[in-house]
Amino acid sequence: MKRLPIPDDVTGDEIDADVRQELMSLPKGLAEEVARNLVMVANLLDEDPEQAYAYSRIALRLASRVAAVREAAGFASYATAKYSEALAEFRAARRMTGSVELWPVMADCERGMGRPERALAMAGEPEVNKLDKAGQVEMRLVAAGARKDMGQTDAAVVTLQSPELASNSVQPWTARLRYAYADALLDVGREAEAREWFAKALEADQGGQTDASDRLAELDGVEFTDAMVESEDSEDEVTEVTSGEESVESEESGAAEAAEKSEEAAEKPAEAEKPVQAEKSADADKAADDNS
Template sequence: MQSLPKTLAEDVAKNLVMVARLIDEDPEGAYGYSKVALRLASRVAAVREAAGFAAYANQKYGEALAEFRAARRMTGNTELWPVMADCERGLGRPEKALDMAGAPEVHKLDKAGQVEMRLVAAGARRDMGQLDAAIVTLQSPELASNAVQPWTARLRYAYADALLAAGRQGEAREWFAKAVEADKDGSTDASDRLAELDGVEFVDALDENEDEDVSGEEQAPAGPGEGDKE
């Protein structure tokens, strides 16, 4: 951004802020702002990266992959390697994602990036119908650790989900419970999955009250003269 004229840099920054603000709740809106930033400063790595994440959030995996590759060429960083591999999954190429999981670039990732790569590789195994291999892929020191890290809930959740898909319901329940323990910000629906396994059904209190109101109206006797109203 420092290479841009001040006014242009400010305009680009405003659009990038909107991308970050909207990407979770309004992916389409974030995508629109990313395209504006891209038109203004396509030679800025941060802009290409933001455009990649906006496209990724909208399941435009081919476009996202192109933007991530461009950002990586500009910076030389490997931190986008896992999400690039996940784009290959989105494009129906799990074998390519697995190739990337075994590439030298993975060793250059920090711990969070390596865990993310493991999640992508397990997902690729599941895409290929290799459930047992997916389970083994997720078994790691990070999974076994009692320490809660930013990735812990998602890692435990993925492991529980893979176990459940393999018919190992008892183990799956145990790991969904562990995911709930680590999921302080509700980033997964582990609590719902756990309740489902335990046979718990949730009733919407608002709907229940509405049903009671309707029932009450049907049973209430007509007042004087009400039968003559049109």
């Protein structure tokens, strides 16, 4: 099996204790290798999901019977929009653990596969009641997204209206919930309310999870320009003006040179006539002497 390079400072000890506990069912050397690949998946998932996916496939080939490995492979597939693969891995992990924790992301995979009605059906299953508060909010976000996929924009707004949305306390999911609600309001033409909720989302977004600030600016008619592009344009303008000035200077210099040559040309015939006139004068003097 082909391996991918792993930095020496990645030891495998970086993984969570519960995952390390799962890997204890493997031989020590194999457990260490799987752990190091899982660390690479976690490290690369956001910045380079394709590479994270590659490491997850190695871990999967090494230890497909470990639930944590199936879950990591699921998230790597999900991050690269391989929703069918992701759903299969999440289902396998759920069978191994019996946990409902992955229920919302499984429903979102159904959306990704173009089956929003299945995602909506999952939102009404008993498993949702077993989720913690964060999981229930996530399920609500998925359900609202499914409503939008089906063209039910008004229903999406209603789906997101909840005690969690109305709460003033800021939780890890607050910014995303408020942002989704603002976006849903915008879809039904309630622009003033949408602006208010984008502002609330920005207020709660301490980790930069959303682009609420950009959406607010867009609603306010603010346009951002790329400083680098603007700088390049300015340089092009300067170059163009300079080139133009050089061209004008060159034309002026050429005109002056032509005028100077013309003047010289006008002066030269006059200078050439002087010796001839002098010779004629000398001949006349000589003839007068001879006559006398």
